Structures are given as structure tokens and as C-alpha cells.
Amino acid sequence: xxxxxxxxxxxxxxxxPVMLVRKAIQETNKGTINVLVDSGTARENVSRLAKNSGxxxxxxxxxxxxxxxxxxx
Amino acid sequence: MSTVFNLLTSRWGPIITGTVxxxxxxxxxxxxxxxxxxxxxxxxxxxxxxxxxLHNASAVQxxxxxxxxxxxxxxxxxxxxxxxxxxxxxxxFVRFFLGMFATFGALVFLGCPWRTYxxxxxGDWNAILGIIGLIVGVIIGIFFLKRxxxxxxxxxxxxxxxxxxxxxxxxxxxxxxxxPQFGRDASGNLTGPIFFSVTGPGSxxxxxxxSLVVGLVIGFLAQRSRFCTIGAIRDSIMLRDxxxxxxxIALIIAAFATNxxxxxxxxxxxxxxxxxxxxxxNFGGMVLAGLAFTLAGAxxxxxLFLAGEGDGDAAIFWMGMLVGAGFSHVYSxxxxxxxxxxxxxASVIVGLVVCLIIGFTMKDVRLKV
Numbered sequence: 001x002x003x004x005x006x007x008x009x010x011x012x013x014x015x016x017p018v019m020l021v022r023k024a025i026q027e028t029n030k031g032t033i034n035v036l037v038d039s040g041t042a043r044e045n046v047s048r049l050a051k052n053s054g055x056x057x058x059x060x061x062x063x064x065x066x067x068x069x070x071x072x073x
Numbered sequence: 074m075s076t077v078f079n080l081l082t083s084r085w086g087p088i089i090t091g092t093v094x095x096x097x098x099x100x101x102x103x104x105x106x107x108x109x110x111x112x113x114x115x116x117x118x119x120x121x122x123x124x125x126x127l128h129n130a131s132a133v134q135x136x137x138x139x140x141x142x143x144x145x146x147x148x149x150x151x152x153x154x155x156x157x158x159x160x161x162x163x164x165x166f167v168r169f170f171l172g173m174f175a176t177f178g179a180l181v182f183l184g185c186p187w188r189t190y191x192x193x194x195x196g197d198w199n200a201i202l203g204i205i206g207l208i209v210g211v212i213i214g215i216f217f218l219k220r221x222x223x224x225x226x227x228x229x230x231x232x233x234x235x236x237x238x239x240x241x242x243x244x245x246x247x248x249x250x251x252x253p254q255f256g257r258d259a260s261g262n263l264t265g266p267i268f269f270s271v272t273g274p275g276s277x278x279x280x281x282x283x284s285l286v287v288g289l290v291i292g293f294l295a296q297r298s299r300f301c302t303i304g305a306i307r308d309s310i311m312l313r314d315x316x317x318x319x320x321x322i323a324l325i326i327a328a329f330a331t332n333x334x335x336x337x338x339x340x341x342x343x344x345x346x347x348x349x350x351x352x353x354x355n356f357g358g359m360v361l362a363g364l365a366f367t368l369a370g371a372x373x374x375x376x377l378f379l380a381g382e383g384d385g386d387a388a389i390f391w392m393g394m395l396v397g398a399g400f401s402h403v404y405s406x407x408x409x410x411x412x413x414x415x416x417x418x419a420s421v422i423v424g425l426v427v428c429l430i431i432g433f434t435m436k437d438v439r440l441k442v
């Protein structure tokens with residue numbers, strides 16, 4: 001099954017963004033997860049987790065200074 | 074130059090930061106700082122609390138430039154790399170108490186996680202029980218994180234709020250350089266409001282300029298690399314991610330090598346600088362510190378760097394540390410070379426109970442995947 005999910009981790013501190021995305025990844029075999037974060041640290045940590053889990057990562061800077069991280073598998 | 078900066082956000086970032094800290098901290102000891110205390114986020118905050126008159130333990134009063142530099146270094150890095158994002162609102166008052174109790178625990182052991190690693194690298198084997206305590210505290214914190222513990226989301230705040238801590242640090246720097254003495258003691262001698270130790274660890278200081286620059290360098294590197302001595306243990310155990318742990322290992326190896334070169338490696342349990350041999354409370358103190366830091370999301374150093382980025386919640390955590398350091402010496406909580414103080418063990422137990430209650434009760438009500 002191909003899923004599409006959104007994880008809004010804006011405003012959350014370490015390690016919560018990574019934990020939310022990890023949970024979403026574990027529940028998804030294939031699909032797209034749209035992650036919203038608003039710190040450089042969360043952006044790097046989420047990207048690293050997704051890459052290490054074999055997902056492709058695309059980061060889009062948002063006008064309000066937050067980041068949309070699209071991860072796909 | 075930008076390649077060097079990019080390296081700091083790569084997997085090499087924590088390793089570079091850890092190596093630099095591991096080399097510079099023992100050098101600060103050689104230049105005058107107390108033994109195995111080139112850098113200590115808790116002890117130095119405690120010294121600042123004493124200098125400001127929040128406690129009157131005359132041996133540990135000094136405005137440590139390393140703390141000022143660390144925050145300002147992170148502030149400058151955040152400004153340059155557009156990461157200065159003032160924010161607050163993630164249960165700040167709970168964070169204040171976490172900072173306070175983390176400090177109680179750390180001062181029962183006599184060191185923050187940074188100094189725990191530095192003590193190990195100097196041959197102080199009492200640090201081993203401290204590190205085991207730290208790991209146990211982090212594991213308890215992970216238990217809470219896994220069952221949904223959260224202090225909630227922060228929100229963007231006005232830019233000016235993010236400037237409060239940097240300005241406060243500049244005020245501290247001015248007080249350090251000017252050291253005003255307005256007060257009079259009973260015999261009419263000049264005293265306070267800024268107090269500096271004449272004897273004891275608080276009087277053992279590296280030159281101000283060197284300490285300040287080392288602080289600035291560490292703050293800058295750590296802001297870029299997200300160096301965290303608690304995240305290191307947490308991520309390694311919970312996520313099997315050794316990104317931050319590699320930085321801590323680099324710190325220990327670099328500090329060990331530098332101590333060897335400088336003749337500062339003295340292995341043993343007895344007679345270690347600013348340390349005691351009460352194993353149970355070296356362990357217990359750091360269980361409390363490890364748990365409190367994990368619930369607050371970062372080690373004391375990282376809290377300082379986050380405050381430099383404009384994180385008001387991290388700033389409140391540090392203020393909790395400052396006030397907690399004051400209480401630690403006013404109420405006989407902090408240990409001494411002789412061992413634990415009258416209320417040290419009791420404070421650790423109270424702190425653990427409070428942290429367990431916080432761990433069980435705090436959840437983000439709006440948190441949904």
C-alpha cells in the first residue's frame with residue numbers, strides 16, 4: 001500500500017521530531033511522508049534518520065523560516 | 074572557508090567539536106583553571122552564582138568567561154548562519170525546575186556531563202560511576218520519551234527576546250572586568266555586590282582573554298555541530314545513532330592525550346581535584362542529572378548554545394541552573410572534597426521523585442502523527 005502522511009514537528013525539541021518521523025517510517029512500507037520542522041537541528045536529524053532508513057530526502061525552505069522535508073520510498 | 078563550515082554540519086561536526094574541547098579544556102587547566110575542570114557548565118554556573126551573591130561559599134565565586142563566551146559564540150554562529158530564531162513557550166517553568174534539580178545532582182557528583190568525561194580523561198576513576206549514573210538517568214528519560222513524554226511545542230517569539238541572554242552575558246562580562254565593590258562588611262572593608270574567591274577552586278582561573286576566546290570557539294563550533302553530551306547517550310541507545318556519541322568519544326580521547334602531554338594524567342580514586350570518593354552518590358547524583366537533562370532535551374552546554382540561538386526555554390533552564398547552584402551551597406547540597414554534604418543525598422531523592430512525576434505527567438495534548 002502506498003501511503004501519504006504529514007508529520008508536523010514544528011516547535012518540538014530534540015529528540016521528538018526524530019521520534020515522530022521514526023514512528024511514521026515504521027508504520028509505512030512505501031509512500032511519501034511530508035515532515036514540517038522549524039529548526040536546523042531537526043532538519044538535519046530527520047534527514048539523517050530518513051537517509052539511514054533508506055528513504056529519499058528532499059528539503060524545501062519555507063518562506064516563514066521553517067522547512068518542509070519530503071521523504072519518499 | 075565555507076567547506077570548513079559545511080564540515081561542521083556533517084558527521085565530522087561533533088568529532089571536530091569534541092576534539093577541540095578535549096584539547097582546549099586541559100590547556101585551560103594548565104593555564105590556571107581547577108584540575109579536570111577546564112570546562113564545566115555546572116561548576117562554572119555555580120561560580121557565577123557565587124560571584125553574584127546567590128550563595129556565599131567563598132571558595133567558589135568567580136564570573137567564568139568560558140560560560141559568557143560559549144553563549145556568545147553560539148549567538149554569533151546563529152546570526153551568521155541564519156539560525157537565530159527566538160522562540161519560547163515549551164513549558165518554561167517546568168524547565169526551570171529541571172535545570173535546578175539537574176544542578177543539584179551534578180553538584181552532588183561535582184561536575185556536569187562535560188566535566189564527567191574530562192574527569193575520566195584525567196584519570197579520575199570516580200567519574201566511571203558518574204558516567205554509569207548518567208547512562209541510567211538517560212535510560213529512565215528514554216522510558217518517558219517512548220511513552221509520549223513532551224514538554225510541548227515552542228512558538229516563535231519577538232527578536233528582542235532572543236537578545237536577552239546575549240545582553241545578560243555581556244553584562245556579566247562587564248561585571249567581571251569592573252568587579253564593583255560598593256558594599257561594606259562589619260569592619261568597614263569593601264565587599265560585594267560582586268564576589269571573587271581569594272582561595273579555593275574559584276580562585277583558580279586561566280587568563281580572562283584566553284578563557285573567553287576558548288568559550289567563543291566552543292560555542293561557535295557546538296552551535297554548528299549540535300554537540301550535546303546527553304543527546305550522545307540518548308541517541309545511541311534509543312535510535313542506534315552514534316552521530317553525537319562520536320563527538321563525546323573524540324572529546325575523551327583528545328582530553329586524555331592532551332592530559333598525557335601536559336603531565337595532567339593522574340589515575341586513581343583518592344585525592345582527585347574537586348572530587349570525592351563516595352561512589353553511591355557519585356552514581357546517584359548523576360542519575361538525577363542524566364534524567365533531568367534528558368527530560369529537558371539537552372545537556373547544560375547545549376542548553377547554553379540553544380539560549381544563544383534565541384531559545385527562551387533553554388535560557389530559563391540555565392536560570393534554573395543558576396538559582397539551583399545558589400541553593401546547592403546555601404542549603405548544604407553540593408558535595409566537597411570530604412564527601413557529600415548534609416542534604417545532598419536527600420536532595421537527589423527529592424529531585425528524582427520530582428523528575429519522575431514530571432516524566433509521568435507531561436504530555437503534549439496536541440501531539441499527533
